[in-house]
Amino acid sequence: MANIRDLAKEAGVSVATVSRVLNGYPYVSEEKRKAVWEAAQKLQYVKNIQAVHLAKGRTAIVGVMLPYIHHPYFSAVIEGISKEALRYGYQLLLFQTNYEVERELEALERLRMKQMDGLIVCSHEVDWEAFAAYQEDGPIVLCEQVERYDFFTVYIDHYQAFVQALRYLIKKGHRRIGYCIGRMTGPNSQARAGAYQDVLREVGVLPRRQWVFDGCLFLEDGKRVMEQWIAMEERPSALLVTSDQVAAGIVLHARRIGVRIPDELAVIGFDNDPLAEMLGITTVALPHFTLGERAFRLLHHWLETGRVARKQEELPARLLVRDTA
Amino acid sequence: MANIRDLAKEAGVSVATVSRVLNGYPYVSEEKRKAVWEAAQKLQYVKNIQAVHLAKGRTAIVGVMLPYIHHPYFSAVIEGISKEALRYGYQLLLFQTNYEVERELEALERLRMKQMDGLIVCSHEVDWEAFAAYQEDGPIVLCEQVERYDFFTVYIDHYQAFVQALRYLIKKGHRRIGYCIGRMTGPNSQARAGAYQDVLREVGVLPRRQWVFDGCLFLEDGKRVMEQWIAMEERPSALLVTSDQVAAGIVLHARRIGVRIPDELAVIGFDNDPLAEMLGITTVALPHFTLGERAFRLLHHWLETGRVARKQEELPARLLVRDTA
DNA sequence: TCTTGACTTGAAACGCGTTTCATACATTAC
DNA sequence: GTAATGTATGAAACGCGTTTCAAGTCAAGA
Secondary structure: OOOHHHHHHHHOOOHHHHHHHHOOOOOOOHHHHHHHHHHHHHHOOOOOHHHHHHHHOOOOEEEEEEOOOOOHHHHHHHHHHHHHHHHOOOEEEEEEOOOOHHHHHHHHHHHHOOOOOEEEEOOOOOOHHHHHHHHHHOOEEEOOOOOOOOOEEEEEOHHHHHHHHHHHHHHOOOOOEEEEOOOOOOHHHHHHHHHHHHHHHHOOOOOOHHHEEOOOOOHHHHHHHHHHHHOOOOOOOEEEOOOHHHHHHHHHHHHHHOOOOOOOOEEEEEEOOHHHHHHOOEEEEOOHHHHHHHHHHHHHHHHHHOOOOOOEEEEOOEEEOOOOO | OOOHHHHHHHHOOOHHHHHHHHOOOOOOOHHHHHHHHHHHHHHOOOOOHHHHHHHHOOOOEEEEEEOOOOOHHHHHHHHHHHHHHHHOOOEEEEEEOOOOHHHHHHHHHHHHOOOOOEEEEOOOOOOHHHHHHHHHHOOEEEOOOOOOOOOEEEEEOHHHHHHHHHHHHHHOOOOOEEEEOOOOOOHHHHHHHHHHHHHHHHOOOOOOHHHEEOOOOOHHHHHHHHHHHHOOOOOOOEEEOOOHHHHHHHHHHHHHHOOOOOOOOEEEEEEOOHHHHHHOOEEEEOOHHHHHHHHHHHHHHHHHHOOOOOOEEEEOOEEEOOOOO
């Protein structure tokens, strides 16, 4: 395969000139420009992108770290990232971690090795210190709320989102409130847990351990929750549910086994999934797609200008009242 | 940042020796080995992966071409690809195309530029010729059925899948059968369309143009189909539906507006989505995750051995009878 | 003792595009 | 008419790890 030196020889110019022509730089005579293009044509020249990456020290590739892909939340975030990346001519390198620390560190290590110009972290398991240690290797944008102010982060205020939903339930007269969560760790879940504690305490209600349903990630988990609920002696009268997927599982199973919603059990989901609209599920709309878009833009802005408009960006969540609460 | 030459100087050895140590090759004395590791430690050495890629001419990166990510079908396929890639130490570079020919060609061009070692095409718009033109630039695996035998391909036999479902409906006495499709072009849709024509003709029924619902991709589209259906003078008594997502949209909207399923309208979906199970939707189970896995394995096998076990691989689909047909 | 083979090691070439710096000529400015 | 600019162009250095090839050492086999 022909390289740039072969081209130079063929066109009777120097490699510098070839490079200039190929990259559209000025200060090349029309005549040589033409000669180079013709030589390129003739030799079927194709740039070796790896050589470009090495020489430039930049790749226009952004890494995306996420636990799994086949999940409405994460695929929405990537879609947002991807749309913006496409627009600005960047490519995405996927780092699926399954929430394994080792894989997360591997992704960070790749950043250090200059495989990509920056990294977007959709969700993670390792602690902040790990990210801090890699900050000088390239910009890292987190899609979760961080208590530290030296990180780039775009996030949805899950605390407020949860508070909103809780207040609504309380206003409706509910006092026996439980919730479902994906995994207990993680800032989002922590924020939700905090909101739960705070708001209930505010109205003088004791939070109950057994009304917290853990490990709720998928539709099927909703069914499980419903089965647990029906088997309880003391049942909550309302549930805040991880996601609309899980909420849909609850609502559908409830219908099947004849539990009346919202009379016997009020349900509020999160996300504003199309499924929630279809099923009339009251939900807190979360802008996942936008989250991805903004995360990319923040990173991109930093990469291109070296400056930040802002390091933190918060996205709004709003309650959509429908039929289930 | 220290490079391999700095390391060599620090350790008092040649760069070749450093490279040997770093890559765990034999024929290096224990003493020098130790010296190199210590130097690496001291200088905080990190490999520049781009230099490795350039020197080796390989990247252990596989490209994935797909129209969009936030879609149950595609995200399942990527998940399968990703799982296997992770296992064999490969990385995935995403090429979202939105079915735009230009973007698809861009991905192929990247293969030519040696950005990745191979490419998996989940779905595409350009014709076969385009792929043929890039075959020598690296292995390309297609996840759709191809009539040509010089391509690597892993696919689900959509023709047979459709035939299965149609025969079942016919056995149940249905004659007024329609179907929903994502987009008319594309081999999968073509296969389904072909099966539809063939099977109906077989039982002497004339296929009707107006019983084919196009542009059905998401849950919401199911609602639209139901609305169209209800407004029809002559309604089909059964529908084969693009995906379980769309089928769910149909079933849920039917419930809402009081259409009895399967009595007034029988519905068969495709995929075996958890949602279909939840809703008791009769469906043809399609192994999307497996499709991704196999596509990667085929590619991987070729990359590592340069030989093929087989170029074509067909995956089975089977009908799961539940409540909607 | 001589050959052979295994083990060590380093110089140098290789993969290849980008960028800097010096040079040379043609203008425009004063 | 001389200085200051702008335009063109190429040699060479640069980014950096891998790999080949030649050479040297040492012990085992003939």
